[in-house]
Amino acid sequence: MAKTKGAKSAAKEAEKSARKRAKASRKMRERADASLDADARVSEEARRKALKRELKKHGKAKKDARAIIREEAREHAEASKAIRRETDRAIKSIAAQAAVDAANTAAQTAARAAQEAARHLSPRYSAPCPVAGRTALGSWDLHNHSVFSDGSCTVDELIAGARAAGLTRIAITDHDCLSQLSFIRARSRELSFPVLAGVEVSAHDPATGRKVHVLGFGLEATADGSGPVERLVAPTLFARTATSLWQAWVLKREDVEFSGHRLSFDEVYDVARASTGIYKQHIMEALTRRPHTDPDYQFCYQCWFKGDSPANRTVEYPTAVEAVRAIREQGGVPVLAHPGQTKSWAIVPELVGAGLMGIEAFHPDHGPVEEGLAFELAERLGLFVTGGSDYHGKYGSSPALGTSFVCPEEAGSKVEGLFASEAALS
Template identity: 40%
Template structure:
């Protein structure tokens, strides 16, 4: 049996739940294979793999690298699976996380000037490493300064041209693909339907892309069809996952709700070694 969720985030990055809590739920749901894909870091990959085994669930090392298509001016996310090293992924991700931390500290300062009572140390304590905007929203809810995670503060200040509606500089998408490949992993284009990335698959394939995320909460039947066509054209395998973030996602899909395509089974749990060495 192959019931896999290959896109899951923990409290190491911008998820609200620990890996252990997630695995307990995964076991109850009958999930057999999993990939924890925390943003821009591999620091807990080995621990998560060992913990998964203790629940009788087979894990493959994972990561989600934040990147950018500078030609099309769109965000691109690259999933990395089964890497045997972490050197290149970590070098790329470390810079992104440093920019993210700086960006969030700037947003916290703006909120203070707008009259919100902010405590950087307490917000940092909510984060597994770098602060994400979700940790800021969580702090505001916990301190009674916002009624909900993605309420007025999110809509009026962090979106729609608000005072905190700005982002960081990301590495090029091709660079993210090459980093995964350099560390012995398989590079997969995440949710191309959500971010409108189908047009760059050819370029990414030239850089070494191995797969496309086929099943995702944002994908329609048309998106899945496009993914299937691209996979045939460029000889890529298909994956899938819930993109689970717990309560840190505005409309988080349930764990296991978007199972991976069967073509990912042999690619990720067969020839590719999921153990991580030499970080």
């Protein structure tokens, strides 16, 4: 009986102990579950906060991007205004100096005018201006190219074409080389036809990245090529020839053909044999034997040398200011070529400050607006005007010499003096 009571008591104690352990285990589970819930809440809260931060950062980035765009637009507008202000200041400065010079010589000018009136002579205009009833007959075509660069005509052929057009004077202005000048002058004298032997320097405007071409007259080549102009253009001529040869190699590698004809280096060299360099025009002539104005020629030219073509490569040029200064340093007369074609109006005051003396008003790519602007700048900045066809023979778009020209009255005494000085040049 005593054993039975003891067993019952032990069983109760065991049951009680088991209930305590179960209760303790249940509390532990509850605490663990509560901890996990808390951790989950903390994790979810952290996730939400991180997401908010990311959204806030993204919004700030968008705001920053908009601010950057607005700032860049503002800076661009301010830069444009600064360029306009600088141009206006340069023009005003030049105009002010011109006014001072005019005041200093007013008495002399008045005296000359009085003398001319006394002798019943027509007074000479003080600034260049276009004449009415313009005609190529008796006029001057002062921008043309020969086989010495990227033209298809010889010097003799250009002179013959000028005579056929009724022109009385021309200029031959081949690209970036002076070694041909003596030969041109010799042929001019032998054929008894006045020719200005000049050069067209390829340059650019650093402010806009646009090309700027500068004609140079009254120059002579040096024996060792050490003149300022020669040193300036030699790298251009070398780079252009190297680039053209590379382009020819690319076209040959790509096995391009035109009407069943494939490119031959021998033909390229033969076409360019008289030139001081190799040009894309020589490659096109060797491959197509078509004129520049032919539609198929134009289509292939765009495909082979422009856009995404593997043969598309540019050549680095000196600055336009460097070109003007080099021409002046070598004793020449710099003239801005076809500013309407290259959209180089804005750089004119800066070039005048560097020594520019003339501006090309008449050109196949100029209309009445461009011509008027050229004359306006010439009058305001003290420049003389010229004009020319930019004739390249079959390699260009001008159909003939005399397509564009300048009348003697428009060119004036300064250009007349250039022809007079040719007699003393070799």
